[in-house]
Amino acid sequence: MEGDKILVTGGMGYIGSHTVVxxxxxxxxxxxxxxxxxxxxxxxxxxxxxxxxxxYFENLDCLDYVGMDRFFSKYENIKAIIHFAxxxxxxxxxxxxxxxxxxxxxxxxxxLELMPVHGVQNIVFSSSCTVYGxxxxxxxxxxxxxKPATSxxxxxxxxxxxxxxxxIFSGSAMKSIILRYFNPIGAHPSAEIGELPIGVxxxxxxxxxxxxxxxxxxxxxxxxxxxxxxxxxxxxxxNVVDLAKAHVIAVKRMLDEQQxxxxxxxxxxxxxxxSVLELxxxxxxxxxxxxxxxxxxxxxxxxxxxWANPQKANTILGWKAETSIEDTLRSAWAWEQNIRRxxx
Numbered sequence: 001m002e003g004d005k006i007l008v009t010g011g012m013g014y015i016g017s018h019t020v021v022x023x024x025x026x027x028x029x030x031x032x033x034x035x036x037x038x039x040x041x042x043x044x045x046x047x048x049x050x051x052x053x054x055x056y057f058e059n060l061d062c063l064d065y066v067g068m069d070r071f072f073s074k075y076e077n078i079k080a081i082i083h084f085a086x087x088x089x090x091x092x093x094x095x096x097x098x099x100x101x102x103x104x105x106x107x108x109x110x111x112l113e114l115m116p117v118h119g120v121q122n123i124v125f126s127s128s129c130t131v132y133g134x135x136x137x138x139x140x141x142x143x144x145x146x147k148p149a150t151s152x153x154x155x156x157x158x159x160x161x162x163x164x165x166x167x168i169f170s171g172s173a174m175k176s177i178i179l180r181y182f183n184p185i186g187a188h189p190s191a192e193i194g195e196l197p198i199g200v201x202x203x204x205x206x207x208x209x210x211x212x213x214x215x216x217x218x219x220x221x222x223x224x225x226x227x228x229x230x231x232x233x234x235x236x237x238x239n240v241v242d243l244a245k246a247h248v249i250a251v252k253r254m255l256d257e258q259q260x261x262x263x264x265x266x267x268x269x270x271x272x273x274x275s276v277l278e279l280x281x282x283x284x285x286x287x288x289x290x291x292x293x294x295x296x297x298x299x300x301x302x303x304x305x306x307w308a309n310p311q312k313a314n315t316i317l318g319w320k321a322e323t324s325i326e327d328t329l330r331s332a333w334a335w336e337q338n339i340r341r342x343x344x
C-alpha cells in the first residue's frame with residue numbers, strides 16, 4: 001500500500017540504492033540500514049536528487065543485534081524488509097570464506113529473529129543465480145536442482161535460502177519472496193547513482209568503464225578456454241533499474257496479499273546469455289571507446305555459463321527486463337564519466 005514503510009538493508013549499495021529510488025517513486029516510505037563498508041554516504045544525495053525525497057538512513061551493521069533491535073523500536077510499523085546487506089564478490093569469498101559466512105548468514109539470522117519481535121512479517125531476499133551452480137539445462141528455471149556451490153559466496157546464498165525456507169516451514173507467520181538474480185549492470189539513466197566499487201572492482205562492467213576512462217591500464221578477461229562459442233564465460237546481464245523494479249513488484253505482491261504460498265522464488269534475468277568478449281564488443285560499439293584487454297587465467301569459483309529462464313517472473317509477477325544491453329552499457333559509461341568529473 002502506498003505510504004507503507006519499507007526497510008532496505010544495504011540500501012546505500014549498488015542494487016539497494018536503485019531499489020530505494022523505485023520504492024520512493026512508487027510512493028513507499030523507505031528506511032535504509034547500511035554500514036557503508038562497500039558503499040558511500042554520498043549515494044543518499046543521488047537518491048534525493050532523483051526522487052526529491054531524502055530517505056531515512058541509519059549507519060548500522062546487521063551483525064549488531066542490539067543496534068538492530070533498537071532500530072526496529074525506533075522505526076515502528078515497518079511493513080516489509082528488502083534484505084540486500086551482504087558481501088558479494090565470488091573471488092573474495094574464496095580468499096576469505098569465514099568473513100563471508102559471518103556477514104551474510106549471521107546478518108540474515110539477526111533480521112529473522114527480530115522480525116516477529118517487532119511485528120514484521122514480509123521479507124524479500126536478495127539471492128543469486130549462483131545457487132544453481134553450473135546448471136544441467138540452460139536457460140535455467142526455478143525448478144532446477146540446487147547444485148553444490150562453486151564459491152563460499154554462492155554457498156551463503158544457498159544457506160540463507162534454506163534458513164528462510166526452514167523458518168517458514170516451522171509454522172512462522174513470515175512470508176518471503178526470494179529473487180534469484182543474474183548479473184546486474186548499468187546505472188540509473190540520470191547518472192546520479194550507479195555501481196561504485198571501493199578499490200579494484202570485482203565485477204566486469206565497472207572494470208570495463210574504469211579501463212575505458214583510463215583509470216585501469218587494461219581489462220583482464222578470466223579465461224578463453226571455456227566450452228563456449230568464444231571461450232569466455234557467458235552470463236545473463238540484467239539492467240539494474242529493471243532489477244530494482246522487480247523488488248517493488250515483490251513488495252506490493254506481499255503487502256496486497258496476492259501471494260498464494262508463504263514462500264516464492266523467481267529468477268530475475270533477461271533470458272539471454274552474453275559472453276565476456278561479446279559484452280566488451282557491445283560496449284565498444286555502443287560508446288565508441290576502444291578497450292584494451294588481455295586474456296588471463298581462469299578465476300576460482302567462476303561458473304562457465306548461466307542464463308535465466310525468466311518466464312515465471314514474466315507471467316506471475318508481470319515483470320520483464322525492458323532495457324537494451326546497449327542502453328544499459330551507455331548508462332554505466334555515463335555514470336563513470338559523471339563520477340570522474342565530480343572527483344576532478
